[in-house]
Amino acid sequence: MTSTLWPLLLLTITYSLFFSNTLATDANELKTYIVYMGDVPKGSLSATTSRHTNMLQEVLGSRASKSLLRSYKRSFNGFVAKLTEHERNRIAGMEGVVSVFPSQTKQPLTTRSWDFMGFPQDVKRAPLESDVIVGMLDTGVWPESDSFKDDGFGPPPAKWKGSCDSKNFTCNNKLIGAKYYNSEARAEDELSARDTEGHGTHTASTAAGRAVPNTSLLGLANGTARGGVPSARIAVYKICFPGGCSDADILAAFDDAIADGVDIISLSVGGSFPLDYFEDSIAIGAFHSMKNGILTSNAAGNSGPGLGSITNLSPWSLSVAASSIDRKFLTQIVLGNNMTYEGPAINTFDGAVHPIVYGASVPNTKQGFTSDESRYCEQDSLDPTAVKNKIVVCEDLDGPQNALLSGASGVVIDGDLGYEDFAFSWPLPTTYLSSKDGKGVLAYINSTTTPSASILKSIEPVDKTAPVVVSFSSRGPSLITLDLLKPDLTAPGVDILAAWSQDTTVTGDEGDTRVVPYNIISGTSMSCPHASGAAAYVKSFHPTWSPAAIKSALMTTAAPMSSTKNTDAEFAYGSGHIDPLKAVDPGLVYDAGEADFVSFLCGQGYNATTLKIVTGDASACSAANNATVWDLNYPSFALSTPKSGSIVRTFNRTVTNVGAAQSTYQATVNTPSGLEVKINPNSLAFNAVGEKQSFVVTVSATVGSNMLSGSLVWSDGVHNVTSPIVAFTTS
Numbered sequence: 047m048t049s050t051l052w053p054l055l056l057l058t059i060t061y062s063l064f065f066s067n068t069l070a071t072d073a074n075e076l077k078t079y080i081v082y083m084g085d086v087p088k089g090s091l092s093a094t095t096s097r098h099t100n101m102l103q104e105v106l107g108s109r110a111s112k113s114l115l116r117s118y119k120r121s122f123n124g125f126v127a128k129l130t131e132h133e134r135n136r137i138a139g140m141e142g143v144v145s146v147f148p149s150q151t152k153q154p155l156t157t158r159s160w161d162f163m164g165f166p167q168d169v170k171r172a173p174l175e176s177d178v179i180v181g182m183l184d185t186g187v188w189p190e191s192d193s194f195k196d197d198g199f200g201p202p203p204a205k206w207k208g209s210c211d212s213k214n215f216t217c218n219n220k221l222i223g224a225k226y227y228n229s230e231a232r233a234e235d236e237l238s239a240r241d242t243e244g245h246g247t248h249t250a251s252t253a254a255g256r257a258v259p260n261t262s263l264l265g266l267a268n269g270t271a272r273g274g275v276p277s278a279r280i281a282v283y284k285i286c287f288p289g290g291c292s293d294a295d296i297l298a299a300f301d302d303a304i305a306d307g308v309d310i311i312s313l314s315v316g317g318s319f320p321l322d323y324f325e326d327s328i329a330i331g332a333f334h335s336m337k338n339g340i341l342t343s344n345a346a347g348n349s350g351p352g353l354g355s356i357t358n359l360s361p362w363s364l365s366v367a368a369s370s371i372d373r374k375f376l377t378q379i380v381l382g383n384n385m386t387y388e389g390p391a392i393n394t395f396d397g398a399v400h401p402i403v404y405g406a407s408v409p410n411t412k413q414g415f416t417s418d419e420s421r422y423c424e425q426d427s428l429d430p431t432a433v434k435n436k437i438v439v440c441e442d443l444d445g446p447q448n449a450l451l452s453g454a455s456g457v458v459i460d461g462d463l464g465y466e467d468f469a470f471s472w473p474l475p476t477t478y479l480s481s482k483d484g485k486g487v488l489a490y491i492n493s494t495t496t497p498s499a500s501i502l503k504s505i506e507p508v509d510k511t512a513p514v515v516v517s518f519s520s521r522g523p524s525l526i527t528l529d530l531l532k533p534d535l536t537a538p539g540v541d542i543l544a545a546w547s548q549d550t551t552v553t554g555d556e557g558d559t560r561v562v563p564y565n566i567i568s569g570t571s572m573s574c575p576h577a578s579g580a581a582a583y584v585k586s587f588h589p590t591w592s593p594a595a596i597k598s599a600l601m602t603t604a605a606p607m608s609s610t611k612n613t614d615a616e617f618a619y620g621s622g623h624i625d626p627l628k629a630v631d632p633g634l635v636y637d638a639g640e641a642d643f644v645s646f647l648c649g650q651g652y653n654a655t656t657l658k659i660v661t662g663d664a665s666a667c668s669a670a671n672n673a674t675v676w677d678l679n680y681p682s683f684a685l686s687t688p689k690s691g692s693i694v695r696t697f698n699r700t701v702t703n704v705g706a707a708q709s710t711y712q713a714t715v716n717t718p719s720g721l722e723v724k725i726n727p728n729s730l731a732f733n734a735v736g737e738k739q740s741f742v743v744t745v746s747a748t749v750g751s752n753m754l755s756g757s758l759v760w761s762d763g764v765h766n767v768t769s770p771i772v773a774f775t776t777s
């Protein structure tokens with residue numbers, strides 16, 4: 047495994063930075079390795095641990111017990127140990143070992159959002175919503191948050207086998223489990239499931255937090271904060287610490303969450319480039335969860351808008367893009383001449399009037415800086431006496447933090463620097479203007495000897511363009527399997543209000559003193575738990591549905607998105623905008639289980655070793671167990687061709703009736719010119735719930751430089767079961 051995973055939020059710009067562990071290795075250096083041995087072992091748990099210890103003893107002698115960091119034994123078999131390269135190679139040759147790979151770190155990459163999805167607070171609820179357990183693999187939670195109070199909750203459901211295994215942390219009947227994993231403990235890490243960063247508290251409350259009225263970020267986004275399934279239980283698995291989220295800990299959390307009995311796993315963590323399934327701890331963990339009937343909902347990633355930037359892309363998990371809701375945050379600056387400009391920024395501070403200066407005019411010459419640095423408000427580049435208690439114009443997104451440390455009282459960011467389609471928070475009054483408006487501010491500063499301005503508290507206008515997939519949301523196609531459409535769908539991930547940790551501030555930046563119970567942040571990290579909450583909602587009505595069936599229900603009922611406003615079309619939004627209410631009653635589902643995914647992997651050229659890394663069991667490829675990607679029973683259709691031209695392909699699909707026993711569905715296709723789609727048969731009659739019917743889709747495409755987007759809709763007059771069909775070239 048060669049990735050670095052981070053929580054997928056964009057709290058600060060630098061959060062999306064990628065750190066890789068590609069230092070030259072010393073042969074005697076001890077590194078953390080995952081010794082992976084496949085499926086859950088037979089025999090007692092303690093026998094498994096002693097087997098792991100014995101294996102290590104054979105190679106390490108007395109150092110073995112100290113070297114063993116963790117045994118995986120509840121949902122799969124293996125262990126984590128500190129080894130040299132030579133020891134690693136010896137263990138890799140031992141019986142039962144599937145693979146030994148280094149554990150790398152990945153980084154964690156009101157709420158109006160549910161209403162915007164057409165999912166009001168008073169929707170119909172399943173009587174047994176309180177039996178649903180959502181597993182959150184993240185930075186932990188702030189257990190005292192109002193979103194996790196258990197008033198009115200009975201004891202956890204009988205199936206729950208987890209525990210509250212964390213220092214300085216009290217669980218309750220809402221927050222029923224807490225564990226933490228830290229194989230690479232750093233001295234400064236607080237060894238507890240308590241969230242010190244805010245990210246995990248935010249995602250958990252978005253997926254399954256109670257409804258808490260009258261929440262806001264210091265008055266902004268005022269309303270009722272709630273999760274998708276307010277009566278469901280939350281189990282927390284803290285895998286991310288300030289240094290990142292290691293593969294060893296991600297797999298440990300999957301091992302426990304599956305055995306503990308969670309129903310849905312929500313994972314807003316990712317790396318920065320796509321990995322093949324057998325190299326990706328998240329894909330491997332999600333495969334085991336799928337085998338155990340648990341859907342894993344993943345953030346698609348924050349590496350957009352380039353095509354092919356999606357990272358969490360296994361077909362057995364749900365990949366969620368991030369889009370806007372109909373509320374945006376704008377911050378206005380009123381100049382001394384009463385000219386007003388506004389730009390995207392979240393500003394909780396009240397607008398006092400201050401003198402305003404251009405950073406380029408006030409370099410810290412004493413420390414050798416010139417206007418070449420101070421225009422960008424680089425660190426220490428501003429003259430502290432010249433900016434004290436003034437608003438400073440900076441031409442960089444990092445300007446506000448540096449200006450604050452130099453004594454400024456506000457910042458205007460000037461420039462078309464990207465990130466215009468959502469709003470950041472900064473630790474002091476800040477607005478973010480286009481270059482054109484920024485020039486207006488500079489002209490005003492030039493026009494008077496006493497320029498002044500005030501930056502007002504943000505306003506929250508309606509965003510009529512929503513939903514639009516945000517620029518940072520990772521785009522398809524999947525570079526691992528081109529003909530499998532990813533992302534799967536989109537959900538709100540822009541400027542979302544949800545619960546926050548009291549151990550940090552609004553921005554977490556030096557000099558920020560605002561400790562808040564609810565905060566507004568953006569990321570595919572925020573859209574993922576919306577989808578997890580929606581999946582839990584579907585599961586509460588249909589406890590026996592497979593992960594693929596729940597995923598199909600969410601995808602085939604998603605609302606269409608505009609390909610005019612989203613020029614990357616399906617590569618941005620997949621099947622469309624999630625609609626949890628409709629997903630409860632999809633009519634038909636495209637189901638798939640372990641055997642189908644194994645067959646798919648065989649068709650992808652997996653050999654016995656790589657297959658076993660993913661499945662952990664004795665599954666094998668054979669002529670009969672070897673399907674093309676086009677025959678994986680997926681709820682969407684993708685067809686790539688290396689260069690422009692004509693291409694024809696058939697796709698086999700099977701749908702399962704989950705609507706009325708007696709029903710007849712007719713196929714309709716919508717296609718642009720250049721795309722021809724035939725469905726055979728184009729009518730399906732069902733006589734029972736659970737009955738399956740198969741059909742063949744023949745796609746003929748003449749592909750140029752643009753992707754061709756069409757759709758297939760099966761309709762019985764009550765349900766529309768919609769799948770996107772895309773064809774594109776990779777050149």
Ligand SMILES: *[C@@H]1O[C@H](CO)[C@@H](O)[C@H](O)[C@H]1NC(C)=O
Binds near residue numbers: 214240549
């Ligand atoms: C418990 O957590 C709180 C909040 O992070 C911290 O202030 C406190 O010191 C911790 N207590 C212990 C005993 O670790």
Ligand SMILES: *[C@@H]1O[C@H](CO)[C@@H](O)[C@H](O)[C@H]1NC(C)=O
Binds near residue numbers: 260
């Ligand atoms: C809502 O919260 C604000 C600020 O905390 C408080 O002043 C106000 O009284 C609260 N309103 C209601 C209806 O609870």
Ligand SMILES: *[C@@H]1O[C@H](CO)[C@@H](O)[C@H](O)[C@H]1NC(C)=O
Binds near residue numbers: 260262
């Ligand atoms: C938030 O809205 C509620 C009613 O919707 C109102 O009572 C409350 O005062 C508002 N709070 C703030 C801080 O604006």
Ligand SMILES: *[C@@H]1O[C@H](CO)[C@@H](O)[C@H](O)[C@H]1NC(C)=O
Binds near residue numbers: 382383384
């Ligand atoms: C700006 O507007 C305020 C309030 O409307 C007014 O009192 C003031 O004279 C105006 N200043 C200028 C320079 O126009």
Ligand SMILES: *[C@@H]1O[C@H](CO)[C@@H](O)[C@H](O)[C@H]1NC(C)=O
Binds near residue numbers: 485488489492
């Ligand atoms: C402001 O004045 C400076 C120096 O006189 C000049 O170089 C600059 O172009 C002016 N800026 C604007 C926006 O008018």
Ligand SMILES: *[C@@H]1O[C@H](CO)[C@@H](O)[C@H](O)[C@H]1NC(C)=O
Binds near residue numbers: 653654655656
């Ligand atoms: C199996 O596939 C992997 C990845 O493609 C490759 O590195 C490995 O050598 C293959 N193993 C065998 C036994 O062919």
Ligand SMILES: *[C@@H]1O[C@H](CO)[C@@H](O)[C@H](O)[C@H]1NC(C)=O
Binds near residue numbers: 649667668669672
């Ligand atoms: C699976 O199918 C592919 C392509 O049709 C073929 O190259 C491969 O040998 C098959 N594998 C097995 C195990 O039959």
Ligand SMILES: *[C@@H]1O[C@H](CO)[C@@H](O)[C@H](O)[C@H]1NC(C)=O
Binds near residue numbers: 673677698742
């Ligand atoms: C796909 O469907 C066609 C027509 O029913 C059938 O002949 C073919 O064997 C199927 N292929 C697979 C891989 O199931």
Ligand SMILES: *[C@@H]1O[C@H](CO)[C@@H](O)[C@H](O)[C@H]1NC(C)=O
Binds near residue numbers: 761763764765766
């Ligand atoms: C199904 O789609 C048709 C055509 O777009 C539309 O008229 C109809 O309202 C839809 N039905 C449902 C239940 O969404």
